[in-house]
Amino acid sequence: MGDIHVKNLNVIFGKRKKEALRLLNQGESKASILEKTGCTVGVYDANLEIKQGEIFVVMGLSGSGKSTLLRCFNRLIDPTSGSIVLDDKDIVQCNEAELREIRRKKMTMVFQHFGLLPHRTVSSNVGFGLEIQGIDYETRRKKAYETIETVGLKGYEEQMTGQLSGGMQQRVGLARALATDPEVLLMDEAFSALDPLIRNNMQDELILLQEKVNKTILFITHDLDEALKLGDRIAIMKDGKIVQIDTPENILTNPADDYVKAFVENVDRGEIITAGSIMFENPASIRIDHDGPKVALRKMRKVGVTSLPVVDNKNNFLGFVKDEEMAYMEENNLDKISEYMHSKEEVRAVNPDTPVADLLPLFLDNIYNIAVIDNDKKLIGVVVHSSVIGEMIGTNREKVVQLKEEGGLAL
Amino acid sequence: MKLDIGKYVESGVEWLSANASGFFDAITTGIDAIVSAMQTVFLASPFWLTIIFFAVLSYYLPARGRLFTKEGWKAGGGISIFTVLGLLLLYFMGYWEETMQTIALILASALLALVMGIPLGIYAARNDRAETIIRPVLDFMQTMPAFVYLIPAIILFSVGNVPGVVATIVFALPPAVRLTNLGIRNVPADVVEASRAFGSTKRQLLFKVQLPLAMPTILAGVNQVIMLSLSMVVIASMVGASGLGQAVYKGILQADIGLGFEAGLGIVVLAIILDRITQNLGLEGVKTKE
The missing domain is CATH 3.10.580.10 (CBS-domain)
Known part of the structure; x- marks a missing residue:
């Protein structure tokens, strides 16, 4: 339950996907595929095993395909080939109704720019996922209030979201994602838009919260310090490829290649390297x-x-x-x-x-x-x-x- | 060689008039029923009740949510007083019946334009191909001189209020489509993405997210539609539409400066009242209940 297996996942953008995929499998480079077919390779041959209850961080610079990879999990972006299996079900093969069911019950998402509904109150935003499921007003309101308390926003339930600070808005985003009690939480640069101090707080709280809720969390970030702090395991992406998957400590001590090495050079190692x-x-x-x-x-x-x-x-x-x-x-x-x-x-x-x-x-x-x-x-x-x-x-x-x-x- | 587009259009309209007269008769009956119903309502109610109705409306819309406060009075008081004075002026000048006919005509045209325009705008917003087709059609409708519509309108709908309403709809429809389309397309992508990520259907996305967030823009479109409808009253009167436009048109034909000015003044007063009332529809980031 809750484990996710990603196999040979490719995402190609453009019109001549099949041809691009064939070239890709022949080992052509991203640049030459773009030249020959006009297609961009978003994610190339991603293979991951994400375990139930772990915080799995995907780290990479912008354009590395990390957000694209994340969006494949709930198919906001459709992968070109490959499989993502959750609870014995391949999400890539799901039809629209099944996909909706997965999005509603199993997998929710937290967004970089929050994606809250500005015309609604905090509790109504948090209850949004339940509302979409057709759950009655009283039940979802009750659940929304509980979840709001979990993320530390008690007392703000009936405020409009536009009146809240960035950190508080993201708590609302987090509460909205938790309110449907999903198995998997997808977090897309969830703290990147916040001030450094607030970001730090939110990271600490996410770790505490995770002890309570124990979800499988897939966290995307471009910030290595954040990745090292939150991740039970980290995948580092470059140009659509995963270059290393490892624990934070192994990433620091045994970087797989020069790219990773260059990344980890300036990290505050004291907190991660152990005796x-x-x-x-x-x-x-x-x-x-x-x-x-x-x-x-x-x-x-x-x-x-x-x-x-x-x-x-x-x-x-x-x-x-x-x-x-x-x-x-x-x-x-x-x-x-x-x-x-x-x-x-x-x-x-x-x-x-x-x-x-x-x-x-x-x-x-x-x-x-x-x-x-x-x-x-x-x-x-x-x-x-x-x-x-x-x-x-x-x-x-x-x-x-x-x-x-x-x-x-x-x- | 001369490319005679006019001839093709003419024969097309004639063909329609000959072969689809049943269809156009049905439309005529329908529009006529709507306009007559509205005119009956406005003409049957006593003038003071109508004035009170518009005065309250012009106060309520801008002052929503702070009705009996100082700010509320600041926002809606002026317009409300202007509405009362303006309508009283029209009553005592002896133009009450024309004014009511004009209002009924405008509201009927605007209503029909919105009923067609908003769904069309929604469709255009969700379908890029539809948008590329609809857009030049709208450009055509808006830039073609409005007089031109009158000719086929007479052939297809004979004379009276109906061809006036049809020509008005053609002219006033585009902003409803455009602004609905714009409003929905301008809903932040991350909000739409979030809604999809939580498993909403297309319908839920539309009614719970896109329409509420696009509402201020759509309501700006409503205001535009009403104002454009109003701007058509004189032109529509050339094919027999009743109301203040008729009076202006009569003034022109008889070179009657006084009549023309009085009726024109009526249109201005009406324009200001309708504009101020509908301008405030979209203000205050409408707070919708679930």
Whole structure:
């Protein structure tokens, strides 16, 4: 229920669609198809699996075909070929009556410029979808009032929509889409027309709302930050093609091509990249009952660090030891590491899904690396200062070397 | 070689008159019934009742929603007083019967023009091909000198009110079609798209979204239709239509300056009253109930 499968979806605009499709399948480029047939390729061979209850974001610049793709789902634009299957039914093959039924009951839409009826009140706008279904006035009014409360507009029910601010109008748009209790919500650049601050609020609220309503949401945006914030998964589109479908973090860490890479370069990575992705996995560690200062020093020298995490024999994280103290112990023939270990009162450990931005404050007044532990307190990795700094400035290793050569004063 | 279009038109009209006379007789009877009914209503009711009716109407329309407030009085008071004074003037000048005949004629023509024009405008708005065909026809109707319609109108509908009404409809119909078409086409695309996205049928889209949003423009069209109908009263009187136009026409034929001026003044007063009343139909972004 609620999963959507999109297969080989093509949208071609123009008169000679069949010919254009044939050329497209032969691998001709968009430009040469336009030249030969006068047809524009809107979406080319889109394949998606959208899961029930996820926020799936399609991101791309204007002209990338993202809005066209979205409009195929409720057939405001008819795809040229391919299928979109929801609940075992191919929407592309639906006749008009079936399509109307889908639009009324299963799939609603939120628009960039709201698309509200200016001659009607808020509650009448919210009840519009139910009105179209022929539901009686009292029922739809009741449902409209409930939904208006859900989106935080209680008290504005009988205002005319033209009197509301942009953010409030879009809440009305959202309420209208939710009022029919659809399975799928299509959101076309829903927050793009709003002021940055309001947009941020609306994004937060959409996330909260989604926890309550748990719809399948297909969200279109040209704003990568928005995509990364909202998306459980993101599809990036370019020139009508989907170039990458992945989680926000994978998009940032493993961009599929240069286009995506160029996109993600300027993103505020701190909120998205997590400790888990920048940690050194299976780090060298000291076993508390097993290793003495000598072993500790040798391990440190080997990996070139000044501190190492300490674990018990079940790999539970206990604390850190430092090289100078190990050296002191060795000189004085002491062998109880636990006495010189900096334990959990002093050091901090984090979960792998802690965002990098939250790691930064932990490094203040903390000369140790940060241990990454799983839910059972087992040590799974170590995050070092330089990785965090590198992530925050969003550079790879070669670039760091280059920056080092150019920055600072030569001695 | 001479291309004799006039001859073709003439023989076409003659053919119609010979072969479709039943059809045109039916139209004549229908239009005549409507005009007579309206004239009967306006002439049978006492003059003071008619004046009160127009005075109230001219106050109510601009002052809707704020009837007994200062702003309401500001919006509708002036017109209302003008209506009372203007109609009293016409009554005491002795032109009451002509005025009522003219109003009946205008309203009948405008009503028929709207009944045909608005649906045609809706059709044109929803069908691009229809629009490309309708548009030049409308241009033709509006720019062809109105006198020209009178000739075939007499042949097909004989003399009297009916050919006058027919010629008036031909002349006054275009703005109803044009402005309805324009109003519907100007409904924001995203609102239309939203309505479709929520599963509305074409009919629901039309009645719940397009027509309400196009209403101010359509009502501007209603105003235009009425004003154009009024502008035809003198011309229509040349084929026997009754009313103030007849008086003006008589003034012209008899070189009677006084008669011509008085009747002309009546037309001006009527024009101002009708214009101000209908001008305000589309104001105030009409709030429709579901």
